[in-house]
Amino acid sequence: MGESRFFRSPEHVVQELARHGYICPRGVGTTVFLAHQMGKPILVEGPAGVGKTELAKALSMAMDRELIRLQCYEGLDENKALYEWEYAKQLLYTQLLKEKIGELLCGTHTLSEALDKLRSHESLFFSEGFLLPRPLLRAIRADSPTVLLIDEVDKADPEFEAFLLEVLSDFQVTVPEIGTLRAKHIPMVILTSNNTRELADTLRRRCLHVFMDYPTPEQEREIIRARIPDVPPRLLAQVVSFVQNLRKMDMRKPPSIGETLDWARALVLLSAEQLDPGLVEQTLNFILKHQEDLRRTREDIHRLTRQAIAG
Amino acid sequence: MDAAIIEFVESLRLAGIPVTTGELMDSMEALSFIPFGDKETFKEALRTTLVKRAEHSDQFERIFALHFCHLEEEKGEGGDGEGLFVRFLDGQRALEKTGLSLSPLAKALLGGEGPLLERMALQAAREASLKEMEHSLQLGSYLRRMKEKLGFFEAMKELETLVQRLEEQSSEPQSIPPLKNILRRNREGLETMLRRLARIHLDRRGESWRRGFSSPSLLDKSFWSLTEEEIGEMRREVAILARKLKLKVAQVDRRSMRGRLNTRKTLRRNLGTEGVPFEMVFRQKKRKKSQVMALCDVSSSVWNASRFMLNLLYAIQDQFDRVRSFVFVSELGEVTSFFERMEPNEAIEKALKEAPIRYHSYSDYGDVLLEFQRKYFKDVNSRTMVIIIGDGRNNYLPTRSFVLEELRERCRKLIWLNPEPRTMWGTGDSAMLEYAAFCTLVEECRNLRQLSNFVEKLIL
Numbered sequence: 001m002g003e004s005r006f007f008r009s010p011e012h013v014v015q016e017l018a019r020h021g022y023i024c025p026r027g028v029g030t031t032v033f034l035a036h037q038m039g040k041p042i043l044v045e046g047p048a049g050v051g052k053t054e055l056a057k058a059l060s061m062a063m064d065r066e067l068i069r070l071q072c073y074e075g076l077d078e079n080k081a082l083y084e085w086e087y088a089k090q091l092l093y094t095q096l097l098k099e100k101i102g103e104l105l106c107g108t109h110t111l112s113e114a115l116d117k118l119r120s121h122e123s124l125f126f127s128e129g130f131l132l133p134r135p136l137l138r139a140i141r142a143d144s145p146t147v148l149l150i151d152e153v154d155k156a157d158p159e160f161e162a163f164l165l166e167v168l169s170d171f172q173v174t175v176p177e178i179g180t181l182r183a184k185h186i187p188m189v190i191l192t193s194n195n196t197r198e199l200a201d202t203l204r205r206r207c208l209h210v211f212m213d214y215p216t217p218e219q220e221r222e223i224i225r226a227r228i229p230d231v232p233p234r235l236l237a238q239v240v241s242f243v244q245n246l247r248k249m250d251m252r253k254p255p256s257i258g259e260t261l262d263w264a265r266a267l268v269l270l271s272a273e274q275l276d277p278g279l280v281e282q283t284l285n286f287i288l289k290h291q292e293d294l295r296r297t298r299e300d301i302h303r304l305t306r307q308a309i310a311g
Numbered sequence: 312m313d314a315a316i317i318e319f320v321e322s323l324r325l326a327g328i329p330v331t332t333g334e335l336m337d338s339m340e341a342l343s344f345i346p347f348g349d350k351e352t353f354k355e356a357l358r359t360t361l362v363k364r365a366e367h368s369d370q371f372e373r374i375f376a377l378h379f380c381h382l383e384e385e386k387g388e389g390g391d392g393e394g395l396f397v398r399f400l401d402g403q404r405a406l407e408k409t410g411l412s413l414s415p416l417a418k419a420l421l422g423g424e425g426p427l428l429e430r431m432a433l434q435a436a437r438e439a440s441l442k443e444m445e446h447s448l449q450l451g452s453y454l455r456r457m458k459e460k461l462g463f464f465e466a467m468k469e470l471e472t473l474v475q476r477l478e479e480q481s482s483e484p485q486s487i488p489p490l491k492n493i494l495r496r497n498r499e500g501l502e503t504m505l506r507r508l509a510r511i512h513l514d515r516r517g518e519s520w521r522r523g524f525s526s527p528s529l530l531d532k533s534f535w536s537l538t539e540e541e542i543g544e545m546r547r548e549v550a551i552l553a554r555k556l557k558l559k560v561a562q563v564d565r566r567s568m569r570g571r572l573n574t575r576k577t578l579r580r581n582l583g584t585e586g587v588p589f590e591m592v593f594r595q596k597k598r599k600k601s602q603v604m605a606l607c608d609v610s611s612s613v614w615n616a617s618r619f620m621l622n623l624l625y626a627i628q629d630q631f632d633r634v635r636s637f638v639f640v641s642e643l644g645e646v647t648s649f650f651e652r653m654e655p656n657e658a659i660e661k662a663l664k665e666a667p668i669r670y671h672s673y674s675d676y677g678d679v680l681l682e683f684q685r686k687y688f689k690d691v692n693s694r695t696m697v698i699i700i701g702d703g704r705n706n707y708l709p710t711r712s713f714v715l716e717e718l719r720e721r722c723r724k725l726i727w728l729n730p731e732p733r734t735m736w737g738t739g740d741s742a743m744l745e746y747a748a749f750c751t752l753v754e755e756c757r758n759l760r761q762l763s764n765f766v767e768k769l770i771l
Binding site for chain 2: 009027030033034037040043045087091158197201205207208
C-alpha cells in the first residue's frame, strides 16, 4: 500500500476536482483530503440531485483511478455485492473430472493412494478461478487503487449494512473455502445516502461524514460555467436565479443540479440570450418532472421569470 | 490541544450528540494532517469526524464557537475595531530606565502582549477550576480567584510603583499620562478577557444542561404542560421515535416474512446447473397492512395528545394501507386531505384550527359517534383499525355507546387512547368507563413514552 498520497491539502482536492468540472465547497475538500490520508470511507448524505454520485466520478477522474460502482437496492446480498461461485463452470469442471478420472487414477493401486492423488487436484474446485468477483471484491483485489462508489446505501437492507461494515473496517474478505483475501490497495470509498431509511450508527461511526446541500447561487453559476463554457453570462445568471427560487418553493421534486445543467444546455442550443416567459414555459419540463410542480409553476410563470430576470 | 478536543467532545456528548472514543481518536488523527492555524479546516476536520448527522450541525456550530473562538475576537462588546490591548513597544525601555524588575504579568500588561496575556488567563482559569462554576451568581468569586492565581493584584502594585518611579525621575514628564492611559486600557482589557472566559464557561455549561438534561425527560413529560419550545423539541423526538419504530418493523419483517419455496422460480434460476438447486428462491409473504381511522378530540384539554398522535401516525404512515384522520369537538370533520396536500406539521396545525367544525364548543362524544356512524360506517371493514383519542368527558350529554358496540363488530380493532391518568377515568363527567367496555384496547396515553409504546404494539 505504498502509493504516494495524491492530495496535498484540502485546497488541492478542491482544485483538482474543479479541473475535472466538479465544483464543491471547501468542507467537502477537507473531508476527501482526510479520508484519503486516513484510509476511511466517506458517507455523503443530502437530497437527491446535489451531486453525491458525481463526487465519486469526479474523484476517480481526478485521481486517475478506476471507478467501481455498487448500486444498492432492496434485496442486495453478498452474492451480488462481494463474490459468487461460478456454479456452471464448477459443474463443467466436475464433469470434466468424471471423464478424466479414470486416466487420472490409473497407476494407483489402493484406495488411499487414489484418494491422495485426487486430493492434490480437489482444491482446484474452490479456487479463485471459479470465483466471480462482484464490485466489493473487485475493488479490494484490483491491482491498482480504485474509487469504490457504494451508491444509495440506504436502499439496501439493514443486514447488508452490517456486512458492509465488516468489509469496510479491515478491507479484507473471508471466503470460507479459500481463506482471507486482503486488499492489495485500500480503495477510496464513497457511500451515498438519500436517507430514505435511517442508517445504523455503527456505519456512520466508521465513516467521515459530509452533508451536501443544494449549492449557493455563486457555486451553481460556477458549476454551470465549468460544464457549459459557452453559456451567455446573462442567461446563466437568470437560469440560476430561477432554479434557486424554485427550490425555495415547496416542490415535490426540486430541480437537481443535473436538471439545471440540462436546461441550460437546451437553452444554449436554442440560442437563447436570456429568459422570457414563453421560453421558460416551453422548456420547463427540463427542470420539473412532477405534474403538480409543473402546474403550479406554470400558473406563476410570469412572476417567476420576472423575478429571475431582476436577479 | 488534545485536552481541548476531549473537553469539546464532552460538551458535544452532554448536548446529546453521541461521540464514541473511536471517533474522538479519528478526530485527533485527522487534526494531525491539517495545517496548524487554519481555523476553517480545523472546524471542518472536527465536524466530519465527530458529527455524523445533518440535524446535529447547528449544535456543533454553537458548541464549537463556545470552545474555540478566540477570546480576543468576536463576542463584540464595544467593538471599536481595536483589540483588547494596546501594544506598547517603549515599555521595555521605560522599565530599564527605572531599574525595577517586574513579574511576567506586569511585564505583559506593560507591553500589551495580547497572546501572552491570553495564555496566562487560560492558565489561571484552569488553576481556579473555572470549569466547576455552576451559576452566574458565582461569577464574582471566580473572577477574584482567577485574578489571585494570575497575580493580578501584585502586578497592579508593581505597575503603580513603576509609574511613581518614572514620575520622580521625570526626564520626560509629557510621556507619563499616555503611559498611564495605556496601562489602564490594558488592565481593563485583561479584566474583560477574564469575564469573557468565565461567561464562555457558563454558556458551555448552560448549553449542555439545556439539551442534555431536558431531552430524556421529554419522553415522560405530560402532554398537558408544554411550552412552544418544547412542542418543537417534541416533534424532533417524534421523528426519532418514528425512525426507530420503522427500523424495528424492518427487522421483524425480514425474519418472519420469508415464505415457502418457490419451485418454479428455483428451477428456472438453476437451469444453468441442470436444475440442481444451488440457489433457492422463496416466496415473499405479504404483510397485511391495515387501514387506520384516527378520531382525535381537539378540545383544548386534550389537543396536545391528538397532535402528537397524528404526528407519529403520519411519520409511519407507510406501515399502513391508508390513514384517515378526523378531528372533533361536538362535530366530526375529516382532515385526511390536509395531510395529502401538506407536510405533516403544517397539516396538523391546520387540522387543529381550520377543519370544518366549531372548535369552541363543548365536547359531545355521543353526537360525534352518531355522525361517524352515519357518514363513515360504510368505509369501515375488517381491515380497519379505529383509534379514538380523547378524555371521554362528555359534559353529561347522552353517551350513545351502542355505536361503539356496533363499530367494534365491524372493524378489526377499536382502540381508545386517553390522555388522562387512569385514576381520573369515570370521575365527574367522564364516560370513559362506559366507553371502555366496548373497546378492544384502552390505553392511558399521557406522554410520548406511552404513545410510542402503544404505536409499537400497533404495528408489530
